[in-house]
Amino acid sequence: MFDAMMGGISGLVAGFVHLHWSNVVMMCIGGVLLYLGIKKDFEPLLLVPIGFGCIIVNIPLADLMEKEGFLRIIYDAGVITELFPLLIFVGIGAMTDFRPVLENPYTFLLGAAGQFGIFLTLLLALALGFPYKDAVTIGIIGACDGPTVIYVASQYAQHLLGPVSVAAYSYMSLVPVLQPPIMRVLTTQKERVTVMKTHQKTVSKTTAMLFPIIITIIGGLIAPKGLPLLATIMLGNLMKESGAVSRLTKASENEISNIVTLLLGISIGATMSGPVFVKPTTIVILCLGLVAICLDTVCGVLFGKVLYYVTGGKVNPLIGAAGISAFPMSARVVQKEGQKYNKKNYLLMHAMGANAGGQVGSVMAAAVMLSVLKGMGII
Amino acid sequence: MMDKWTFGITMLVVGMGGTICTLIIFSLIMSALKKIFPYKKEEE
Numbered sequence: 001m002f003d004a005m006m007g008g009i010s011g012l013v014a015g016f017v018h019l020h021w022s023n024v025v026m027m028c029i030g031g032v033l034l035y036l037g038i039k040k041d042f043e044p045l046l047l048v049p050i051g052f053g054c055i056i057v058n059i060p061l062a063d064l065m066e067k068e069g070f071l072r073i074i075y076d077a078g079v080i081t082e083l084f085p086l087l088i089f090v091g092i093g094a095m096t097d098f099r100p101v102l103e104n105p106y107t108f109l110l111g112a113a114g115q116f117g118i119f120l121t122l123l124l125a126l127a128l129g130f131p132y133k134d135a136v137t138i139g140i141i142g143a144c145d146g147p148t149v150i151y152v153a154s155q156y157a158q159h160l161l162g163p164v165s166v167a168a169y170s171y172m173s174l175v176p177v178l179q180p181p182i183m184r185v186l187t188t189q190k191e192r193v194t195v196m197k198t199h200q201k202t203v204s205k206t207t208a209m210l211f212p213i214i215i216t217i218i219g220g221l222i223a224p225k226g227l228p229l230l231a232t233i234m235l236g237n238l239m240k241e242s243g244a245v246s247r248l249t250k251a252s253e254n255e256i257s258n259i260v261t262l263l264l265g266i267s268i269g270a271t272m273s274g275p276v277f278v279k280p281t282t283i284v285i286l287c288l289g290l291v292a293i294c295l296d297t298v299c300g301v302l303f304g305k306v307l308y309y310v311t312g313g314k315v316n317p318l319i320g321a322a323g324i325s326a327f328p329m330s331a332r333v334v335q336k337e338g339q340k341y342n343k344k345n346y347l348l349m350h351a352m353g354a355n356a357g358g359q360v361g362s363v364m365a366a367a368v369m370l371s372v373l374k375g376m377g378i379i
Numbered sequence: 380m381m382d383k384w385t386f387g388i389t390m391l392v393v394g395m396g397g398t399i400c401t402l403i404i405f406s407l408i409m410s411a412l413k414k415i416f417p418y419k420k421e422e423e
Contacts, residue, residue: 101409102409102413105405105406105409105410105413106406108402108403108405108409109399109403112399115395115398118394119390119391119395120391122387122390123390123391126383126384127387132383132386135387136390202413202417203413203418204413204418204419206412207409207412207418210412210416211409211412214408214412215405218401218408219401219405222397222401222404223397223401360402360405361398361402364402365394365395365398368394368398368401369394372389372394372397373390376381376386376389378386
């Protein structure tokens with residue numbers, strides 16, 4: 001009887017006995033993510049489930065990520081199959097207004113400049129000795145686009161899914177902190193106070209509806225390996241612009257996006273198990289992710305300066321910083337920075353154009369990258 | 380198997396070049412569409 005009682009008691013303390021120091025570290029990191037999401041309002045929809053997933057997966061012997069574990073079932077069903085990021089993209093498409101970029105199609109180019117960080121970081125990752133597919137996955141953090149990062153990582157570097165996802169979402173939420181100093185360093189006072197003319201609404205409904213269809217066909221033909229990413233975001237946008245399927249649009253914007261965000265967040269958190277996550281490589285990946293997003297901003301602002309000089313001072317170079325995919329946060333940062341230097345300056349609509357261009361640019365950069373990899377026989 | 384620098388530079392040149400060219404094409408198509416289907420006030 002004594003042995004039976006001791007056996008029973010050992011079952012109650014086994015969790016503590018098997019607790020590894022790396023589990024404790026990860027629980028603390030989960031707590032930090034919860035703090036950032038709840039208290040600081042940094043991407044709470046994602047950081048809260050990721051943080052909580054991170055805490056529970058580090059409780060020993062619960063077997064949440066073992067076969068039949070509930071987190072493993074969610075992870076296998078939605079992340080490994082790439083279904084979650086694609087469903088989120090339908091919602092993003094339904095929520096994104098591409099009219100600002102259609103009003104000023106040149107802002108597509110700012111969206112292209114904002115993707116330089118992806119490819120420069122890929123080079124850095126290769127220089128640090130990462131294998132090809134891992135380097136591509138790390139570089140894609142520069143897309144500043146969580147679903148794109150998860151899509152690429154789940155296909156080509158599943159072991160990096162946790163670090164790259166955390167890096168992508170954390171740095172996206174830190175855009176208001178990261179971008180302003182770079183914008184200030186790279187621009188002069190004269191450039192920052194540049195007032196940009198506001199345009200009348202000039203996009204017809206037909207153009208707005210044809211946009212997602214044509215972009216999908218042309219983009220798909222150029223980069224077929226990235227078509228799932230492009231097609232889902234454009235499907236969402238077509239539903240929104242057509243106005244014919246408002247029930248589906250609302251479901252994509254709300255119910256589908258909310259449910260998938262919850263499941264995706266907790267699945268990503270579940271990849272952050274201490275013994276797997278706490279290693280020097282993770283720190284290097286987090287640093288490279290930071291470099292990628294800073295390089296995106298640098299290249300975007302520098303291209304904005306080129307436009308400033310080419311147009312004879314009609315384009316405020318600050319809007320170049322919005323050529324990334326953090327939509328619409330980056331555009332708001334540009335508006336705020338612009339008004340710091342000239343209270344009468346309203347850069348928001350122009351920055352929204354660059355930001356929408358960045359959204360398309362990041363998806364196209366990932367799509368092109370995958371197709372180039374396929375062409376080179378790497379995948 | 381190519382060396383890592385050949386791979387990296389190819390990705391930078393073809394990947395970034397491909398992205399820029401694609402977005403330039405998108406930009407031109409959208410400019411053309413705006414001309415073909417101009418905005419009319421009645422649409423409001």
